[in-house]
Structure formats: C-alpha cells, structure tokens
Amino acid sequence: MHLLLLLIIFVLAFTSNEHEATADASVDYFPPYSSIVVPVTKHTDASKPLYSVQIMTQWLSDYEQHMYTNFLIDIDAPFIWHDCIVQGNMNPGRCPANTVCTYPVSCDEDQCTNIRTTYSYEDPSCSPETNTTLPGVVCGCPVNVVNPVTGTCGQGLLSFEELYVNVSDGRNPLIGIYGFYPHGAACVPSSSLASFPANVSGVMAFSTSPYAAPSLLYQPLEKTLALCLPSNSSAQGVLFFGTGPYYLLPQTGVDLSSYLVYTPLLKHPDSFGYYIGVDSIVIKKRSIGIPANTTTKLSTTDPYTILRSDIYNSVVRRFLIVTKRIPPAKPVAPFGLCFSTKDGKKWTISTSNSIKQITKDVACLAFVDGGATSEPAVVIGTFQFEDNFLVFDLKKSTFGFSSSLLSKKTSCSNFNFTRTNTP
Structure with missing residues (x-):
C-alpha cells in the first residue's frame, strides 16, 4: 500500500514587537x-x-x-x-x-x-x-x-x-x-x-x-x-x-536564509521565551481552526509538540480520516495515535517531523495531548525543529523557519566545522 502523509503546516499570524538589550x-x-x-x-x-x-x-x-x-x-x-x-x-x-x-x-x-x-x-x-x-x-x-x-x-x-x-x-x-x-x-x-x-x-x-x-x-x-x-x-x-x-554542505553556494519564511515574534508578559501566532493547522489541504488569541510557544526542552486537548482531538480526528487505510497500533506513551507499519507496507512521508518511528513495526503521530487546560495551548517541540533551519531575529522581532532541509538534499549535520583563516 502506498500512502502520502502530508506535512502538518502551521499557518502563522502576524504582529510586531521589539526586544532591546545591551552588553559587553x-x-x-x-x-x-x-x-x-x-x-x-x-x-x-x-x-x-x-x-x-x-x-x-x-x-x-x-x-x-x-x-x-x-x-x-x-x-x-x-x-x-x-x-x-x-x-x-x-x-x-x-x-x-x-x-x-x-x-x-x-x-x-x-x-x-x-x-x-x-x-x-x-x-x-x-x-x-x-x-x-x-x-x-x-x-x-x-x-x-x-x-x-x-x-x-x-x-x-x-x-x-x-x-x-x-x-x-x-x-x-x-x-x-x-x-x-x-x-x-x-x-x-x-x-x-x-x-x-x-x-x-x-x-x-x-x-x-x-x-x-x-x-x-x-x-x-x-x-x-x-x-x-x-x-x-x-x-x-x-x-x-x-x-x-549561513551555509551547509554540499550546497556551498546557497545561503540558508533564502529558504526562510518569517512571522512575528510575540511578547508574553510572564516569560522570556519565544511565542508566535497560530491561525490554523492544515492537514491534507483541510484547515483545522484554532481559537482566537491562542498562545503558541517555541521550546528547545519539550521533545514533541504539545496541543491543548480540544486542538489535539481535532488534529487526531482529521488524521484518522486521511490515514484510514493504515492499520492502527496500540499507542506508545506519550503518543495517543500510532500506526502499524509491518507486513511490507510502504509509506511516502513528506516530512520526518510529523511521524515518529518507534519500532520497525510502529510509528506514531508526533504530537502530544497537553490536557484540557494546557497553557500555552500549543508548544512546538524539538522533534518538529530537527533538520529545519530556524532564525530568531531579535532586532526585527521575527521568527524565520525553513521547510525540512532533507528536501533540499542537506541536513543540519552538514556544517563544515573545519577551522580556516581564509575569509
């Protein structure tokens, strides 16, 4: 069986803020x-x-x-x-x-x-x-x-x-x-x-x-x-x-900045962290609405994206529809939706940042139910960041993000760390 699992896309809102600082x-x-x-x-x-x-x-x-x-x-x-x-x-x-x-x-x-x-x-x-x-x-x-x-x-x-x-x-x-x-x-x-x-x-x-x-x-x-x-x-x-x-091998002539799409960074009164606006989540061309003024945080210490229960349940319902031909598997913590990948079935997955392969026979939707009162309502975790290029421009207060670098025939592990004295 061949199945195309489309990337879950966060469509981002736009506002503007500035952060100022001094240092030596x-x-x-x-x-x-x-x-x-x-x-x-x-x-x-x-x-x-x-x-x-x-x-x-x-x-x-x-x-x-x-x-x-x-x-x-x-x-x-x-x-x-x-x-x-x-x-x-x-x-x-x-x-x-x-x-x-x-x-x-x-x-x-x-x-x-x-x-x-x-x-x-x-x-x-x-x-x-x-x-x-x-x-x-x-x-x-x-x-x-x-x-x-x-x-x-x-x-x-x-x-x-x-x-x-x-x-x-x-x-x-x-x-x-x-x-x-x-x-x-x-x-x-x-x-x-x-x-x-x-x-x-x-x-x-x-x-x-x-x-x-x-x-x-x-x-x-x-x-x-x-x-x-x-x-x-x-x-x-x-x-x-x-x-x-910013360059990665083997595309020595391609500046990674050319891959970026930007959205404003938002201030949060009780945090020094980074926040963005999210309007909707799109799964296979169908948009799942997000409640107005939903707070979305970026995290480098949470391993998977956490969704408040109402948002998570909507995502799972939609994902079940687009994956109805894939046999389910017993959920593996912390995930709530898993699939069987055994018996030689072939998957074509457009991104490695949506599905987590747990064993050779089980893969899970890499999003976690944060509970009914989760605040912030959305926390985007590191699994969704891997092999993506992210830029936090603190002067312009914007957040830049690429699509998966794997589709560009490179990865985050391709920087040349060989020291040189040639500019």
Whole structure:
C-alpha cells in the first residue's frame, strides 16, 4: 500500500514587537567574520531528547588546554548556569584540576538585586533566596534555577564568567576567539546535574532575558540567533549568532536564509521565551481552526509538540480520516495515535517531523495531548525543529523557519566545522 502523509503546516499570524538589550563583548580575530558559531549535539541518554552547545569556559594560551563545557540549549531560561565553583579567594592552586572557578557576585552589587527582581520562579519547590557568606568574607548572591530535565528548582550562586566561542564567515569557523562576559551567570553544585545527559554540565540561556546569551553576544554582531538541530546523536548540528550568510554542505553556494519564511515574534508578559501566532493547522489541504488569541510557544526542552486537548482531538480526528487505510497500533506513551507499519507496507512521508518511528513495526503521530487546560495551548517541540533551519531575529522581532532541509538534499549535520583563516 502506498500512502502520502502530508506535512502538518502551521499557518502563522502576524504582529510586531521589539526586544532591546545591551552588553559587553570582545574578540581576538584575524579574518573578517559575520557570526559566531558553535556545534550542537543531540543527547538521547536522559529522560527526553535534549540538545547542547559546546562553549569554551577557560581560555589558556596553549590551545590544547582550553576547557570546554557542554550547555543545554534553553530558549526560555532567564540566565546562564553551570557546574562551577565560586571562590572569594582565587589565589593560584586553590581551584581543583579540571574545574571552572569564578569570582562571586556580591549580595551588595547591582547584579544581585537586578537579576532577582528581573525573573520570578513561583514553583513551590523553590527555596527563599537567602544571602550567604563565602570564604574570604564575601556575601554571596544565591539565585533559583529550574532544571529543564526534571522541572525541579535548585539554587546557584551568581558569579562573574568568561566564555569564549569561535567566529565564522558562515562557511567555517575562523581562526579567532570571541569572548563574552555574563554579568548574571550562576554556579551550581554537581549534584544539581544528576538528571542531565552525560558530559553536559550547564544551561545556556538563549531567551530574551537581559541576562541571556543574546543580550551578551550582539556587539559587534547583529542580534540574530540561527539554530539547526540535528536529528541524531552521531553528527553535530550548528548554532550561529549574527547575520548570515549561513551555509551547509554540499550546497556551498546557497545561503540558508533564502529558504526562510518569517512571522512575528510575540511578547508574553510572564516569560522570556519565544511565542508566535497560530491561525490554523492544515492537514491534507483541510484547515483545522484554532481559537482566537491562542498562545503558541517555541521550546528547545519539550521533545514533541504539545496541543491543548480540544486542538489535539481535532488534529487526531482529521488524521484518522486521511490515514484510514493504515492499520492502527496500540499507542506508545506519550503518543495517543500510532500506526502499524509491518507486513511490507510502504509509506511516502513528506516530512520526518510529523511521524515518529518507534519500532520497525510502529510509528506514531508526533504530537502530544497537553490536557484540557494546557497553557500555552500549543508548544512546538524539538522533534518538529530537527533538520529545519530556524532564525530568531531579535532586532526585527521575527521568527524565520525553513521547510525540512532533507528536501533540499542537506541536513543540519552538514556544517563544515573545519577551522580556516581564509575569509
């Protein structure tokens, strides 16, 4: 049996917003560059698929001794945090080997007051933020952090950080280091990361918060975050910050920006995350209406798109009609609609972002019922992002998205990470 399963298309509304921020940054570079670039890794060894970027957390004169940390990508987190030690006394020899040690932000400094009043976690698991005394008679500044794997609340200490990434011309990383200095990052104990994927020891905030990476990276770069998530853990995807061009092999002459369609980013009063408007969901040329003013959030920590029950049920009903010749299969959590693919039946699927192959005999609609009161009503998860090129233009407050790059004979794993000094 041959069956064409058409892509579920989100038809997007249009409004306009602006986000403003200031920051300090420096770069030691040789050729001209248009962006910074970091590799993206998919992790499947936690309770859900997650994605990390590799950032240099210690820059030494001997390149071989640089220290790197893998940070989870979180486009909702208010600030950066990772496994490190805050020390009031940074005399040589006091920092353990293979450990990042940083200076504390004092409870008397503006950063402490500002970051505590800029965000708020109302989770009952969050403890009060009580100042603490560190060795060297320094009053530390504890802040709450939310674990994106478990959703639980913990605490870290604000610190002064130095982070470094490679610059790029859009084709390769160049011989050059871009330094940025978070004035609102936090150190957490190793125990806070027990649920994280192996070799991942921090959270890199890419939200609209004034303490997230986009507010620290843009000088002299434009405030544009470009993200390309890989679909498997064996090959790296890519994240850019800065204007294009952006290139993937083998189409060395095609700027990925040419594939993009844009819609406005919307502000949410209680979140630093990214939101868009959704008018309808189209399945095989039939539109399913979405209630007016439906809130739609973009997420890099939810693995599948979550739909409020009324929307989810409409999608399932329509999908059952267009797949009525495919035998059903027992649902596999967290999915509610699955199909049997055994007995040699052949599927032609126009996108790999709608159907999740669970076993060789079972495939499921990769959308999850979020419940009757789910808020936001729609959360677009990472399975729908994989091998798509996404651009968050924070200056114009727009979100750009491509169709699947697989249809363009490339993928997010095709960036050339070979370093070069040729512009």
